[in-house]
Amino acid sequence: MHWEVVWRNLDYFLWGAYPDGPLGGLAVSILLAVLGIFGAFWLGLAAGLMRLSRRLWIKAPAVVYIEVIRGIPILMLIFWFYFLAPILFNETLPEFTSALTAFIIFTGAYVGEIVRAGVQALPRGQMEAARGQGLSHVQAMSYVILPQALRNMIPSFVNQFVSLTKDTSLAYIIGVNELTRTATQVNNRTLNAPTEIFITIAVMYFIVCYVLTSTSRRLEKHLSRYQARDR
Amino acid sequence: MAVIEVRNLNKWYGDFHVLQNIDETVEKGEVLVICGPSGSGKSTFIRCINRLEEFQKGSVHFCGKDIHARDVDVNSLRAEIGIVFQQFNLYPHLTVLKNVILAPTKVRKTPKGEAEDLALMLLERVGIQNQAHKYPAELSGGQQQRVAIARALAMRPQVMLFDEPTSALDPEMINEVLNVMKDLAREGMTMLCVTHEMGFAREVADRVIFMDGGQKIEEAPPHEFFSNPKSERTQLFLKEIL
Ligand SMILES: Nc1ncnc2c1ncn2[C@@H]1O[C@H](COP(=O)(O)OP(=O)(O)OP(=O)(O)O)[C@@H](O)[C@H]1O
Ligand SMILES: [Mg+2]
Numbered sequence: 132m133h134w135e136v137v138w139r140n141l142d143y144f145l146w147g148a149y150p151d152g153p154l155g156g157l158a159v160s161i162l163l164a165v166l167g168i169f170g171a172f173w174l175g176l177a178a179g180l181m182r183l184s185r186r187l188w189i190k191a192p193a194v195v196y197i198e199v200i201r202g203i204p205i206l207m208l209i210f211w212f213y214f215l216a217p218i219l220f221n222e223t224l225p226e227f228t229s230a231l232t233a234f235i236i237f238t239g240a241y242v243g244e245i246v247r248a249g250v251q252a253l254p255r256g257q258m259e260a261a262r263g264q265g266l267s268h269v270q271a272m273s274y275v276i277l278p279q280a281l282r283n284m285i286p287s288f289v290n291q292f293v294s295l296t297k298d299t300s301l302a303y304i305i306g307v308n309e310l311t312r313t314a315t316q317v318n319n320r321t322l323n324a325p326t327e328i329f330i331t332i333a334v335m336y337f338i339v340c341y342v343l344t345s346t347s348r349r350l351e352k353h354l355s356r357y358q359a360r361d362r
Numbered sequence: 363m364a365v366i367e368v369r370n371l372n373k374w375y376g377d378f379h380v381l382q383n384i385d386e387t388v389e390k391g392e393v394l395v396i397c398g399p400s401g402s403g404k405s406t407f408i409r410c411i412n413r414l415e416e417f418q419k420g421s422v423h424f425c426g427k428d429i430h431a432r433d434v435d436v437n438s439l440r441a442e443i444g445i446v447f448q449q450f451n452l453y454p455h456l457t458v459l460k461n462v463i464l465a466p467t468k469v470r471k472t473p474k475g476e477a478e479d480l481a482l483m484l485l486e487r488v489g490i491q492n493q494a495h496k497y498p499a500e501l502s503g504g505q506q507q508r509v510a511i512a513r514a515l516a517m518r519p520q521v522m523l524f525d526e527p528t529s530a531l532d533p534e535m536i537n538e539v540l541n542v543m544k545d546l547a548r549e550g551m552t553m554l555c556v557t558h559e560m561g562f563a564r565e566v567a568d569r570v571i572f573m574d575g576g577q578k579i580e581e582a583p584p585h586e587f588f589s590n591p592k593s594e595r596t597q598l599f600l601k602e603i604l
Binding site for chain 2 (some may be wrong): 203260263264275
């Protein structure tokens with residue numbers, strides 16, 4: 132075994148050539164995932180709430196967006212943004228930006244469905260009580276519906292975000308210097324330790340996803356105290 | 363001026379004529395009890411008054427103003443009309459106190475401290491002063507419904523709508539809620555109550571109406587309603603529930 136190959140390149144796996152060169156490796160994967168999660172959350176929240184609207188001109192764009200995106204493989208989206216952006220905007224997007232945009236738009240569609248289902252799963256009486264007291268639709272959503280629905284959605288969100296974290300490895304295909312790509316680079320250079328290298332990056336992905344799930348489990352427990360007392 | 367004036371109210375769900383030519387006037391301080399078999403349209407009727415349901419024909423006036431007038435804002439209308447539901451519908455993620463102050467602070471923009479003072483006073487009035495910081499799920503059904511009443515009163519409404527407020531309660535908790543409602547009635551609150559609690563109706567109602575199949579079949583002061591119901595359907599209904 133050639134674990135020294137892994138050992139010598141560990142900092143390269145973790146943050147690429149930084150600070151002498153560009154950031155890379157796991158740091159870029161995490162950056163993609165975190166920015167992707169952040170963007171997808173807000174996009175999905177908007178899409179999910181729009182889809183719940185009774186007004187067709189609000190609802191229709193959300194339905195189209197969610198249904199179309201859910202029918203397309205994420206790899207197509209990544210290619211699409213990479214190859215079509217120059218045609219559309221007359222300008223190449225940096226690889227990182229194309230990949231991030233693809234991840235946000237892809238995950239946003241799934242988050243949108245989670246939001247819709249989460250809001251619909253609440254008893255109708257909650258909205259009726261809030262509106263019946265004179266709260267506007269937006270107020271009722273912000274103070275009554277979403278605080279409850281978002282808590283219930285945490286497990287589904289986390290599933291989605293764990294998938295996204297793993298999917299960041301696909302950014303390698305357009306040349307984003309994230310963990311999978313740094314691993315391939317090192318492997319091509321050394322040639323004698325593919326097993327060790329790919330075991331190492333698998334463990335790294337696992338640790339990141341594990342931290343994500345266990346943090347969310349704690350968060351969920353913390354936020355749902357009021358439900359635990361429910362009889 | 364009547365607080366609520368319903369004229370020739372008609373509502374359909376598709377082909378189903380759920381409310382048929384309902385007329386009703388409720389004066390300030392009056393207590394109206396609405397009873398009738400399941401599916402007769404009682405809930406639909408009172409929910410038309412605060413526009414939780416819309417209707418196709420007829421009109422409802424609140425304090426002399428058509429609730430569908432262009433310059434009537436539906437949220438301001440609802441702020442003046444308290445409603446209490448069969449299933450309480452408290453906000454489970456908020457403490458009792460926060461349940462009560464939510465609408466006053468957000469809709470009326472009452473300062474938080476002032477809203478809390480009023481909330482604590484109302485909670486005391488419904489007998490829950492010691493539970494202000496608990497969550498709804500920690501309270502019994504009767505306590506939850508009393509919180510729901512306090513929550514509605516916190517908006518200082520002109521009229522209160524009750525939709526079977528005791529139907530989801532265990533028998534031993536019904537009276538604690540009815541007592542709060544009786545106190546309210548005696549203090550002069552204008553109330554429309556869908557209920558089958560005939561003791562309550564006898565004690566505090568000014569009028570009782572009986573609905574069946576979307577129609578108002580009978581209307582009378584309680585003593586007359588119970589001792590001398592005119593329609594056969596009312597007689598049958600009373601026989602069943604008394
Ligand atoms: N959204 C709806 N769509 C179609 N029909 C409805 C709808 N809501 C209520 N109905 C029907 O309208 C009728 C009246 O309902 P409503 O809830 O007003 O009755 P109710 O007198 O309050 O009965 P209960 O004592 O069971 O509460 C019922 O037959 C019901 O099935
Ligand atoms: Mg009903």
